[in-house]
Amino acid sequence: MKFIGVDLGGTTIKIGIVESGKLMASSKIIAQSSKSFVPRLDQIKHTVNQLLIDATMDKSELGGIGLAFPSIVDSKQKKIVTRYVKFVDADEIDLVEWANANWGIPLALENDARAALVGEWQYGAGRGQDDLVMITLGTGVGSAALIGGKILKGAHSLGGNVGGHMIINYEGDICNCGLRGCVESEASGWVLPSKFRNHPNIKNSLLAEVTTLNFKSIFELASQGDQVAIEIRDQCLKVWSVGVLNLVHAFDPELVIIGGGVMNSKDQIIPPIQKLLDQDSWLPQGVIRVVSAVHNEHAGILGAAYLAAQEG
Ligand SMILES: [Zn+2]
Known part of the structure; x- marks a missing residue:
């Protein structure tokens, strides 16, 4: 079938x-x-x-x-x-x-x-595990949790889903959800042009020449040593790392799976998130592993x- x-x-x-x-x-x-x-x-x-x-x-x-x-x-x-x-x-x-x-x-x-x-749990990075958190990074930021082999839904279907709208900066910018300082409004695809197009040093960066400011250009130029791209990339990585840390503290998974459009640059993304978890989570170093989705597309x-x- x-x-x-x-x-x-x-x-x-x-x-x-x-x-x-x-x-x-x-x-x-x-x-x-x-x-x-x-x-x-x-x-x-x-x-x-x-x-x-x-x-x-x-x-x-x-x-x-x-x-x-x-x-x-x-x-x-x-x-x-x-x-x-x-x-x-x-x-x-x-x-x-x-x-x-x-x-x-x-x-x-x-x-x-x-x-x-569910795709990663059944056929990808989460196979054989009962406790997982997934976060998807792209135009927006999505999240979900599997606890004891069951997808967390909660009383109103909200359970685990609003990782992108966890508030991580109480005085941050207004998000498209109406709240202020969400993970998404601090670092996601849709917010990049409005948030970083007017970076004070953008004139000194090759980012000034790209027509659409997106993660592809930011990660590419950051890997080539463009200082403004590195600064923006690291700011986004910090936001996502803190977001993942909050999800880990909320749901206590074995594994955090990261997916979404930006994971073509996973070598720049996984290590800093793993590092922050190792440093700052309540669990001993290395207990929680951060991995890339297998079926990213x-x-x-x-x-x-x-x-x-x-x-x-
Ligand atoms: Zn929001």
């Missing part, structure tokens, strides 16, 4: 067909996450159908579809709980009915960081497909 996994990010929507934890076919579309979700759903439908045609699969081979959504999700009721900045009208759509009408299959709905955690798809398989 094959399962569709859809990972809805702030920038791209990744769509895959998965069989026994293996990605059989995949594609991407532009998220346009600031706009209505309705046209995106139509595009997802067409992309899935095209993948089936290209891979000469029939929809009768499909056992379910899993959606990994960038918001707070009630996976039991299959409802999006909070209206947030991405795909704002998605909470009005009956996604169960959408899946049933298109392919006659059940739907699993889960928060995107939780789906990525596709953990969300694999996890969403796994959760869809549990629906049958």
Whole structure:
């Protein structure tokens, strides 16, 4: 049996067909996450159908579809709980009915960081572990926790999910969530241009020449010795390290898995986070290990497909 996994990010929507934890076919579309979700759903439908045609699969081979959504999700009721900045009208759509009408299959709905955690737990860096924390670093910052072999959800589906909006700087900038000094508003993809474009020394940096200030250019130039890029990179790493430390103190995992778009530069990211944990956590040095996601691109798809398989 094959399962569709859809990972809805702030920038791209990744769509895959998965069989026994293996990605059989995949594609991407532009998220346009600031706009209505309705046209995106139509595009997802067409992309899935095209993948089936290209891979000469029939929809009768499909056992379910899993959606990994960038918001707070009630996976039991299959409802999006909070209206947030991405795909704002998605909470009005009956996604169960959408899946049933298109392919006659059940739907699993889960928060995107939780789906990525499930993907890594079942098929990646967290295999065989019962206590995990995952943090995803990209356009935004997501988090999820697995405790005693169960995904933490809490009383209102919020459990473990708001690591990106933990307040780490009480007097920091206003975040897109309305709070001040969140991990996300201190260091994430969406905040880079507004926060660092006016860095006092930017004129002395090659960053002044890049059209879009993003983590790719910051990590590349930092590795080449650009001082402003190093300063911005280290500031972000400090924010993420403190964020991870807080998650470790909250959830006490065996392993912290870090995923997301920035992990192409994992050699610059993992060591400083591990170092801060070793220095500052309440546990002895080396007890908590920080690792990169194995399926950095596709953990969300694999996890969403796994959760869809549990629906049958
Ligand atoms: Zn926030």
